[in-house]
Amino acid sequence: MDLKKRLEMAEAAKAGQLPEISDLEELACLSEQQVLDLLPAANAVRRRFFGDQVHLCCIVNGKSGKCSEDCAFCAQSAHAKTSAPVYPLIDSGKIFQGASYARENGVHRYSVAASGGRLPKAEVRMVAEAFSRMGGEGVHYCASLGILDAEDFALLRDAGVDRYHHNLETAESHFKEICTTHSYGDRVQTIREAKKAGMSVCAGGLFGIGETDLQVLELGLALRDLDVDSVPVNFLLPIKGTRLEKSSALSPLRCLKIISLLRFALGGKEIVICGGRETNLEELHPLVFYAGASGIMTGDYLTAPGRNPQKDHAMIRRLGLTALWEGKAE
Numbered sequence: 481m482d483l484k485k486r487l488e489m490a491e492a493a494k495a496g497q498l499p500e501i502s503d504l505e506e507l508a509c510l511s512e513q514q515v516l517d518l519l520p521a522a523n524a525v526r527r528r529f530f531g532d533q534v535h536l537c538c539i540v541n542g543k544s545g546k547c548s549e550d551c552a553f554c555a556q557s558a559h560a561k562t563s564a565p566v567y568p569l570i571d572s573g574k575i576f577q578g579a580s581y582a583r584e585n586g587v588h589r590y591s592v593a594a595s596g597g598r599l600p601k602a603e604v605r606m607v608a609e610a611f612s613r614m615g616g617e618g619v620h621y622c623a624s625l626g627i628l629d630a631e632d633f634a635l636l637r638d639a640g641v642d643r644y645h646h647n648l649e650t651a652e653s654h655f656k657e658i659c660t661t662h663s664y665g666d667r668v669q670t671i672r673e674a675k676k677a678g679m680s681v682c683a684g685g686l687f688g689i690g691e692t693d694l695q696v697l698e699l700g701l702a703l704r705d706l707d708v709d710s711v712p713v714n715f716l717l718p719i720k721g722t723r724l725e726k727s728s729a730l731s732p733l734r735c736l737k738i739i740s741l742l743r744f745a746l747g748g749k750e751i752v753i754c755g756g757r758e759t760n761l762e763e764l765h766p767l768v769f770y771a772g773a774s775g776i777m778t779g780d781y782l783t784a785p786g787r788n789p790q791k792d793h794a795m796i797r798r799l800g801l802t803a804l805w806e807g808k809a810e
């Protein structure tokens with residue numbers, strides 16, 4: 481695909497017109513050498529929808545390890561032999577602590593994530609109860625508690641959780657290679673239920689787990705069809721003891737290509753770069769915004785250390801961008 485065509489696609493995307501699937505397939509087939517040429521167009525699409533504003537989100541691992549599911553990449557699966565921490569659902573004090581950390585660091589969204597195929601109903605109630613006792617003060621609340629039903633979503637929504645996170649993980653055509661204990665359809669169903677309950681949905685996936693470029697696009701198009709609001713992008717951190725422990729990190733250019741492709745496929749949806757940002761992109765990680773990302777996760781990841789939010793704020797300022805913050809200035 482030549483430069484003129486890429487710029488035409490950017491112009492069309494800026495006007496709210498999503499590219500033809502055949503054009504996206506052409507983009508997916510670009511070589512890594514051509515990736516940096518894609519950035520100006522992907523950045524223009526991001527700017528059209530988000531201007532100079534990007535957002536930060538952070539998570540707390542609310543329940544760790546001993547998960548009955550067999551996701552090939554996950555340190556928390558009981559099928560893997562890893563040294564990831566194992567603990568039951570944290571108490572409300574720890575959930576509040578995470579929210580204070582978000583507020584003190586100007587982090588726009590805070591999520592409680594729990595391991596497991598689904599959180600038992602009594603524990604969903606405990607999490608909802610904790611959220612219902614927190615004031616917002618600039619922070620929006622999210623939860624990631626596995627495969628839930630309509631009743632659970634209503635509880636979370638009424639407690640002030642406005643967004644539910646549930647990744648599709650990977651393209652449907654690759655899903656069975658990654659997980660056999662639940663289906664891609666189970667994940668789609670959860671996303672549909674969360675939307676039906678009136679929640680905003682954050683759903684994306686993990687890259688570097690053996691998917692092809694066309695499967696990256698397949699996932700992007702599935703998320704577009706589900707009309708999710710935000711797409712978290714994770715890059716594999718191979719963890720000893722998991723089935724994917726021997727996978728190699730993605731090249732920084734491949735990561736940028738994945739982000740750009742998703743930006744073109746998803747138009748004005750949020751794209752948030754999460755786990756594996758620094759490890760896979762190395763020195764190039766600040767370029768994620770120029771590839772089309774509208775946000776990043778800051779602080780620690782579920783089972784791996786991340787970046788200090790103040791460092792991420794400094795990076796955002798140096799790039800001439802501003803971090804979205806609706807609370808009081810600290």
Ligand code: SF4
Pocket residue numbers: 547548549550551554555556557558594595596597
């Ligand atoms: S990704 Fe979630 S469902 Fe899969 S093994 Fe890890 S904690 Fe369990």
